[in-house]
Amino acid sequence: MISRAYYTEPLPASLIYSEPRALAASEIDALWEIFTAINRAWSLFHTRDPAHTVLDASNLRSTWLEFVRLRAESTSQPSYVGEYENAIRVVAALRAEGDGDPFERLFFDRDLVGASPNAHEAAPMSTRAAHAKDYVVDEFISVMVIASGFKEFGGRNYNGFLGGSRFNRVTKIAAHVDLPIPGVRS
Amino acid sequence: MSAVADVEYLLIGSGVAASTVAMRLLAHDPDTSILMLEAGDEIPSKDRRAWWDFVVTGALPYDYTYDDDAQVSYTGNTPWRMNGSRVTAYGGTTMHWGGWALRMKPEDFRLRTNTGKGGDWLVGYDELEGYYCEAERHLSVCGDPADTSVPRSEPFPLPPYPWLAADLEMFEGFAASGATPARMPLARFRKCMTTGTCRYCPLGARFSGQYVNDDLRAGGYPNFEIRTQATVTGIRLDSRRRARGVSYIDRSARGNGEVRQVDAAKVIICAGAFESPKLLMMSGRPFYDHGIGNDAGNVGRYLVSHSFLSVSGTAPSNPDRVTSEYGFPTLMSRSLDDETRQATGKIFMFRNQNTPGGNWARLMQAGKTRAQIDAIATGPRHIGISAFYEEFGVCGNYLRPIAGRFDRFGLPLMEIHFDRTTEVTKNAHLRLAEMEEIFRAIPDYVLDEKGSKFEGAAGFHASGTCRMSRTPEDGVTDGDLRVHGMDNLYVCSNAVFPSVGAVNPTLTLTALAFRLADHLAGGRPAPVAASREGVA
Ligand SMILES: Cc1cc2nc3c(=O)[nH]c(=O)nc-3n(C[C@H](O)[C@H](O)[C@H](O)COP(=O)(O)OP(=O)(O)OC[C@H]3O[C@@H](n4cnc5c(N)ncnc54)[C@H](O)[C@@H]3O)c2cc1C
Numbered sequence: 001m002i003s004r005a006y007y008t009e010p011l012p013a014s015l016i017y018s019e020p021r022a023l024a025a026s027e028i029d030a031l032w033e034i035f036t037a038i039n040r041a042w043s044l045f046h047t048r049d050p051a052h053t054v055l056d057a058s059n060l061r062s063t064w065l066e067f068v069r070l071r072a073e074s075t076s077q078p079s080y081v082g083e084y085e086n087a088i089r090v091v092a093a094l095r096a097e098g099d100g101d102p103f104e105r106l107f108f109d110r111d112l113v114g115a116s117p118n119a120h121e122a123a124p125m126s127t128r129a130a131h132a133k134d135y136v137v138d139e140f141i142s143v144m145v146i147a148s149g150f151k152e153f154g155g156r157n158y159n160g161f162l163g164g165s166r167f168n169r170v171t172k173i174a175a176h177v178d179l180p181i182p183g184v185r186s
Numbered sequence: 187m188s189a190v191a192d193v194e195y196l197l198i199g200s201g202v203a204a205s206t207v208a209m210r211l212l213a214h215d216p217d218t219s220i221l222m223l224e225a226g227d228e229i230p231s232k233d234r235r236a237w238w239d240f241v242v243t244g245a246l247p248y249d250y251t252y253d254d255d256a257q258v259s260y261t262g263n264t265p266w267r268m269n270g271s272r273v274t275a276y277g278g279t280t281m282h283w284g285g286w287a288l289r290m291k292p293e294d295f296r297l298r299t300n301t302g303k304g305g306d307w308l309v310g311y312d313e314l315e316g317y318y319c320e321a322e323r324h325l326s327v328c329g330d331p332a333d334t335s336v337p338r339s340e341p342f343p344l345p346p347y348p349w350l351a352a353d354l355e356m357f358e359g360f361a362a363s364g365a366t367p368a369r370m371p372l373a374r375f376r377k378c379m380t381t382g383t384c385r386y387c388p389l390g391a392r393f394s395g396q397y398v399n400d401d402l403r404a405g406g407y408p409n410f411e412i413r414t415q416a417t418v419t420g421i422r423l424d425s426r427r428r429a430r431g432v433s434y435i436d437r438s439a440r441g442n443g444e445v446r447q448v449d450a451a452k453v454i455i456c457a458g459a460f461e462s463p464k465l466l467m468m469s470g471r472p473f474y475d476h477g478i479g480n481d482a483g484n485v486g487r488y489l490v491s492h493s494f495l496s497v498s499g500t501a502p503s504n505p506d507r508v509t510s511e512y513g514f515p516t517l518m519s520r521s522l523d524d525e526t527r528q529a530t531g532k533i534f535m536f537r538n539q540n541t542p543g544g545n546w547a548r549l550m551q552a553g554k555t556r557a558q559i560d561a562i563a564t565g566p567r568h569i570g571i572s573a574f575y576e577e578f579g580v581c582g583n584y585l586r587p588i589a590g591r592f593d594r595f596g597l598p599l600m601e602i603h604f605d606r607t608t609e610v611t612k613n614a615h616l617r618l619a620e621m622e623e624i625f626r627a628i629p630d631y632v633l634d635e636k637g638s639k640f641e642g643a644a645g646f647h648a649s650g651t652c653r654m655s656r657t658p659e660d661g662v663t664d665g666d667l668r669v670h671g672m673d674n675l676y677v678c679s680n681a682v683f684p685s686v687g688a689v690n691p692t693l694t695l696t697a698l699a700f701r702l703a704d705h706l707a708g709g710r711p712a713p714v715a716a717s718r719e720g721v722a
């Protein structure tokens with residue numbers, strides 16, 4: 001059984017080396033669980049617009065899948081397969097330990113994951129749990145916020161949000177003056 | 187073409203200057219032979235993996251090309267930042283430019299006449315106006331039809347971005363203190379989806395020299411070629427007046443670092459404001475002892491760029507949770523970029539695009555709970571006004587290559603010497619005081635008394651190092667951008683600017699590139715080309 005010894009194991013802070021490969025369905029499911037746990041922990045898609053949103057992050061699944069697959073499978077840049085395998089095992093170890101919600105611990109327990117975000121930039125050594133936080137959880141958080149989670153905190157647009165053409169009838173930003181722009185057909 | 191030349195035109199570099207010259211020359215004559223030599227690599231654009239990397243980690247696929255500050259030897263009393271000031275790659279620095287596309291004002295072309303400082307241009311605003319219109323079409327500039335900050339004979343090719351809610355208070359502050367608020371003109375194609383990650387656009391919606399090069403390569407021009415990983419090391423001369431061609435190191439896998447030579451009827455140096463003067467200084471023997479066009483020692487001198495001024499302040503709360511929703515400013519003002527301030531340095535102001543902030547992901551990553559982030563979102567609201575300050579080129583500020591030391595592209599390392607006089611610092615503080623006054627007119631905000639800054643220099647708008655002048659005693663190039671004393675050697679770069687005004691330089695550079703190509707083609711206007719948007 002995977003245990004505490006697993007997730008506290010020290011290892012270099014740099015990205016775990018791995019060859020690119022397609023992720024198995026079970027791995028995608030396990031990673032998706034982390035993604036949706038982020039939504040639960042910060043309630044990003046619960047309250048905004050009950051009429052149009054579901055109670056989980058399903059609407060973001062295609063964006064998230066593109067992100068995860070590009071990180072695991074693309075051959076031209078470092079592969080995240082090793083990080084994804086590690087994060088899945090870290091969650092399994094935390095769950096096996098049974099000491100509270102494994103995701104809450106991963107997201108909020110500084111003793112477990114170190115001085116995230118980007119702890120790997122500060123120190124040469126890290127742990128398996130800190131790797132899971134740095135390379136998987138923190139990146140998933142960015143994806144969720146960018147892919148429309150930001151709306152929960154305010155604003156209609158955000159750096160990285162592909163909001164659609166600015167020539168659409170509905171403005172993509174909280175505009176100063178919501179009037180037609182000269183020269184744009186509406 | 188001359189009987190002995192391999193090509194008619196040899197262009198050094200593949201940035202916006204080189205790509206515009208090439209495009210226009212091919213519009214004049216699709217069969218003309220052009221070879222572009224580019225020191226850097228080809229970096230994939232519109233690559234979703236690279237884009238996601240940038241968005242979640244901040245890493246850009248071209249940041250490995252940045253100058254390491256340790257490679258530059260700095261002297262002088264003012265720090266100069268090189269890191270991130272240019273991109274050495276196919277497409278050049280427009281790979282990561284902001285795309286702010288502004289015209290200089292008519293008085294900027296007469297700086298010396300008006301103030302006794304810097305240099306005068308040998309081309310005036312009126313002559314360049316038609317080329318400005320072409321440059322705006324080429325770069326697909328979105329701008330306000332009602333903008334009257336400079337005279338224009340044609341409207342902007344694309345309509346402007348709307349002002350953001352985040353612009354509201356500053357809009358009021360500007361208006362209350364007599365500074366006219368205006369919309370930032372931006373080089374964005376119609377396909378822009380407003381994501382705001384423009385240093386790496388996932389859609390290719392922000393103009394880049396890369397796209398022009400790609401279109402030219404795919405355009406069926408029989409005698410057009412671009413070689414990348416080809417670092418030009420020197421201009422070869424036949425005589426004191428004539429360039430014969432260039433030598434370059436072939437860094438490609440097949441080239442194996444070999445030195446090659448190409449002969450050309452005309453050589454056009456489009457290598458940016460740092461490398462263009464270095465190439466002149468490193469070439470010319472036995473005809474020139476100190477480099478081509480450098481008998482008077484002006485090559486590499488008059489180095490200048492813009493410096494940042496910034497003021498900021500805070501309102502007690504942000505009940506509407508307003509954030510800056512783009513990665514670029516939509517609000518600017520050119521009211522302090524006016525003739526009355528020319529002698530003491532004009533400024534071009536814009537809303538600091540990073541404020542009001544709201545990096546929610548970062549807060550979540552740092553372990554802040556939902557309630558804590560909500561409190562931050564509605565808590566104090568911080569905003570800032572930033573500005574580019576115009577400094578004047580002076581002979582004592584220079585760059586020069588360091589003999590025998592090269593970077594990973596084979597480009598010579600350099601020394602940069604930049605001194606700032608107490609007068610410049612005093613004048614910059616005059617402008618800063620004006621910006622503070624404007625800020626104080628913004629309702630509900632308290633100016634951060636310690637937040638006003640006049641920063642050191644940075645190389646992103648470097649210019650002046652091959653400045654145009656009537657005589658070789660006073661500069662390096664003539665009004666046609668030809669190196670003084672040479673028949674067939676030209677420089678097309680911000681390096682030829684005798685003054686840079688207060689605004690970003692690239693629209694003006696693009697206008698000059700069109701003008702140079704027309705001059706090379708015998709002074710004829712080019713046939714009207716299809717807009718780039720149509721081909722993209
Ligand atoms: C961060 C940043 C933001 C900017 N934002 C704006 C903006 O919003 N608006 C604006 O107007 N301007 C902006 N600029 C400035 C703008 O990028 C430049 O004005 C413009 O790109 C200069 O174009 P260029 O073709 O002259 O030079 P470059 O684009 O630098 O091209 C020169 C090319 O020559 C190559 N080269 C150099 N030496 C050699 C050699 N020896 N042999 C072969 N090849 C060589 C280089 O690799 C490079 O590709 C910005 C600059 C920076 C750094």
Ligand code: SF4
Pocket residue numbers: 374377378379380381382383384385386387388389390391392
């Ligand atoms: S706003 Fe988005 S789509 Fe538009 S140019 Fe910038 S990155 Fe590209």
